[in-house]
Amino acid sequence: MRLSQLFAPTLREDPAEADVASHRLLLRAAFIRQVAAGVYTTLPLGLRTMRKIEAIVREEMDAAGAQEIRMPILLPAEPWKTTGRFDLYGELLFKLVDRHGREMILGPTQEEVVTPLVAGEQPSYRDLPLNLYQIEWKYRDEFRPRFGLLRGREFLMKDAYSFDRDEEGMVRSYQVMYDAYRRVFDRCGLRYVIVEADPGQIGGGVNHEFMARAEVGEDLFVECERGDYLADTEAARPMPPEPAAPGERAALEVLDTPDTPTIEGLTRLLGVPASRTLKCILFDAGGRTVAVLVPGDREVAVPKLERLFFPTPVRPFEDADFAERGFVKGYVGPQGMPEDVLILADHSVRAGADWVTGANEPDRHVRGANTPRDFRVDRYEDLVEIREGDRCPRCGGTLRIGRSIVVGHIYQLHTKYSEPLKATFIDEDGIAKPFQMGCYGIGISRIMAAAAEQYHDEAGLAWPRALAPFEIVVLIANRDDERVVTEAERIYRELLDRGAEAVIDDRAVAAGVKFTDADLIGYPVQVVVGRRGLEAGEVDLKLRATGERSRAPLPDAVSVALDLLSRAP
C-alpha cells in the first residue's frame, strides 16, 4: 500500500471528545471516526486491524470444530418474549416497529435465532455435538456509551453456540471453547486474566470472563496476592471471617437517635465504627419481603442476591414499599421481623455481636442486638460486595482489586434457552429432549480498543505484530532525491515479495510528518530511507515497541527489517 493513496487522515491534535488513550489514539491515528454516540465508522487502517482479529478468531474457532454462519441483525421480538429476555434486557434493547406494526429488535446476541435454527432440522443425537458461530454487529442501547470502542452501542462480536445431548457433552464443548479462547487472546498478544464471573443477562451457570488488564477498564476483578484465586468482583466470594467468640452479650437497649437514617450519621452520633453497626436492607423477591443483613461498613452485592433467587426478579424496596409493608425507612432492624420475611445474613455477620441497628420505629436505634436472642437469621449466604483487603477463599491471602476490559465471556447455558423455545433433538431412546447449550462471545471491536490501551505510549500506538494494520513502513525521508526514492521503492517491493505486509510513505509531506505518523499509527517496524543514510550506504531502522534504532547496509535492508519484525512483540 502507498500512503499517498491510503485514506488515513491522521489528526495533529487530540480530539475534544476523547478522553481515554484508546479512543483518543484510534481517532488520531485514523482507525475510526465517530458518527454518533457509541457508533463509529471503521477506516482502512482500523478495518485491517479488525480483520486480523477476525482472522485469528476464525482460525481458532474453525480449528475447534465450530462452523461459521451469518444470522440477521434485524430480529422479530416474539422469541425474545418467549425466553423472557425482552423484558430482562428492557431499555438496553434497540427496539423498532415495522410498517405493519410488528415489533422488531436489533440483536444484542442471537440465542433466540440459533436455537430454533438448529431445532428446526429435527436433529438426532447423532448430529450432535454442534457448534455454530458468526461474526456480526451487535446492538445495545447503552444508558451511557463511553470510552470510544470500549462501550459502544454498536460493536463487532463473535458469538458461538454449542448444542449437546447431555450435560457431560456440554461441559466438554465448553472446555474446547475455553481452550480456543486462550489461544485467541494469546495470539492477539493481550495481557489478560480468566475469571469466574457473574452470568448477567445471558443467565445460566458456570461461566468465565476473559479480561484484558487495563487501567481504564470498567470491570473489576480480584486476585489473590499469592496468585491462586481470580474472580470477577460480582462473583468473588471472600473467605468468611471467624465467628465471634461465644461469651457474655450486652443487654438490648433502645436509643434515641433523632434524624439519623444513615450509617454515617449513626457512627457520628454514637461514636461507634460502622463495622459495629448492622445494616438491614429490604428487597422484594417476587412479592416476598427479603431482609439482608450486612455489617454497616459493607455493601450488599445485589447480583449475588439475584442469583440466589434466579429466575425470580429481585428489586430493592422503593419508598412506597416501606409504607405499605410497615417498615420505617432508615430505621429498619432485624428484631421482631414478621414470620413471612426471609432474613438472610452475610457470613461476615457471624463475626460480630452486640450490634447497633434500627429499632423499627422512627428516630430510634437499638444497641446490643444479638442472634438468636434478639433476631433470627434464616440463612447465612455470601452477600457482600468484595473489597480490597478481603481474604482469599482458597488460602486466606489478601485480595487485590484490578481493573480490566472484558473481551470474552463464555457460558454454560444448560437448557435455559432450549427449554422455553422448545428446541429439542431425538435422543437414542427415541425421546425428544432439550439441547444442552453453551454460548461464547468475543468482542472483536473491543479487542482493538483493549490492545490500544495495552500497547501505546506518548507518541501513539505500538501494535503487537499480530494486530498491526501493516507490519513495516518504508519511509522516504527525501522525496526529491531520485536515488532515495528508487532505493525505497526497491526495498518496499522486496518486502512485499517476501510476504511482509509493508506500506511505503511516499507522501509529499515533510519527513517530520512521516516520522510522527509512523509512531502514531504504530507499525511495528520502520525502515527509513534517506539521503544521509544512502551516502553511508545504509538505511535506518526502528522497532516501534522499544524505540530501539539500528542501521543496516543497503543490500541487507530487507532481511534486517524482516529480522527485526520477527523480534517484535
Add this chain to the structure above:
RNA sequence: CGGGACGUGGCGCAGUUUGGUAGCGCGCAGCGUUCGGGACGCUGAGGUCGCGGGUUCAAGUCCCGCCGUCCCGACCA
C-alpha cells in the same frame, strides 16, 4: 435516568462576564523557497456562531424550549 460541562470555518480554541464590523493556531488551495522528527514567505478559499422561538434599533453574547456530544453516578459485554 439524576448531577456537571460543552456546541463558533475541516481540527483545536478565543470572543459570551459588560449586546454594536466574527477572530487566532493548525489544516486546505495557488506560487516561490525549503526538505532526516509536524519548515518559511506571499496570495487565497472557507463560518445560517447546534436548531427553533423571544427580548432589543441591534443577539455568537440576554431569556425560553429543543437537539447533539462529553464527563461523574446509577446500570451494564
